[in-house]
Amino acid sequence: MDLSNTDDDDDDDDNVFQRRNNQWIVLVDDEESIRLAVGDFLYDRGYDVTACSDSDSLLQLIIQSQEQQQKSQAKDNNGNKDNDDDDDFRIPDVIISDVRMPDSDQNGYELVELKVLLLPKLKNIPIILLTAKAMTEDRIKGYQCGADVVLPKPFSPEELLSIIDNLIEKKERRRNHNKLDEIKSIMTQNSSKMVERTDIVLSNKERQLIELLSDGYTKKEISKELSLRRDMKDDDLNRVLEKLYTKTDTQTRTELLRWARRVGYIN
Structure with a gap:
């Protein structure tokens, strides 16, 4: 057996696990067994996971996150020079929601539509809808509502993990690209090709x-x-x-x- 790449593979796994530690996944499902099984699986793979029984709990969770961040910023504002970051409050990196939730006022489709109306900042959160039906009509409806992925049950947990990883990677690339475009735009405003002389040396x-x-x-x-x-x-x-x-x-x-x-x- 060739073990020459074992250490490299272990380092890659550690880096992936560490990256996932900084990502927040919210799972919305009215079935406790699903919340426990899927939530534990994603947690064991490194993700920060919060499980909600319905969409009302999810919205309350986001509101609480916003309030906590506002309180934290109020304490840190004195003497804080770097307040131009746009991370006003923590929001989920991905939302996973069941389509059918009989005990909730809203189903998964309505949750996708509601997140855009609630707060503009929520509109870019990727949403994965879980449906017990593999019918084409249900998948079409999910995508028409704005879901990023519609995954029929039963599904492979490893497939769900790959979908989440991919959605987060795409979101990060898109966000970094937008920030880079914004900074480049600022840099080119009234810019000159002349370079100023400076005695400041950077480490x-x-x-x-x-x-x-x-x-x-x-x-x-x-x-x-x-x-x-x-x-x-x-x-x-x-x-x-x-x-x-x-x-x-x-x-x-x-x-x-x-x-x-x-x-x-x-x-």
């Missing part, structure tokens, strides 16, 4: 941080990326960022990136 860590910021990474994503690279401890991030602000006489991420572009640290 390797500071250069890495600026490059990740210019690629559209949030503070949370930067912390995760540098942690995986083992180039910077999580508690070093704020210290390096504050030092950058002081050295460059800037106060926000946008100002910092404008300065970096002017002096030629980024294109």
Whole structure:
């Protein structure tokens, strides 16, 4: 048996598990057996999972998350320079919902439609609908309502896991691409091809941080990326960022990136 790649495979598995630890999956199903079985399976694969018995519980969960984040921000606002992140409150990364929930006022189809009306920020959450019927009409209705995937029961747990991984990866790529486009747009506004002379010298860590910021990474994503690279401890991030602000006489991420572009640290 060839064991030469065993260590690499173990490292890959650890990285996948660590990435999933930062993702929040909400499962909505009125059957407790389904909530326990699917919830435990996803939890064992690394995901942060919350199970709800109906859509009302889900909406209440999101409202509580919003309220907790608002309280936390109120405490942290004093002296916090980097308030331009758009993570106002935590929302699920993926919602999995059963289509038929007799004891709930809303079924899975209505939940898909309601999330767009409730809060604009919720409209980009991928939704997987679970249906006991494999009929084409049910799948079409699910997609027409805005579901990303309609998965008929019974399904393979490994298939569900692959679907979730894929949806989250696509969402992250889309979000990073949008952030990058936004930053590039800001950088090109009233920009000049001339590069200003500067006596400010940046360390390797500071250069890495600026490059990740210019690629559209949030503070949370930067912390995760540098942690995986083992180039910077999580508690070093704020210290390096504050030092950058002081050295460059800037106060926000946008100002910092404008300065970096002017002096030629980024294109």
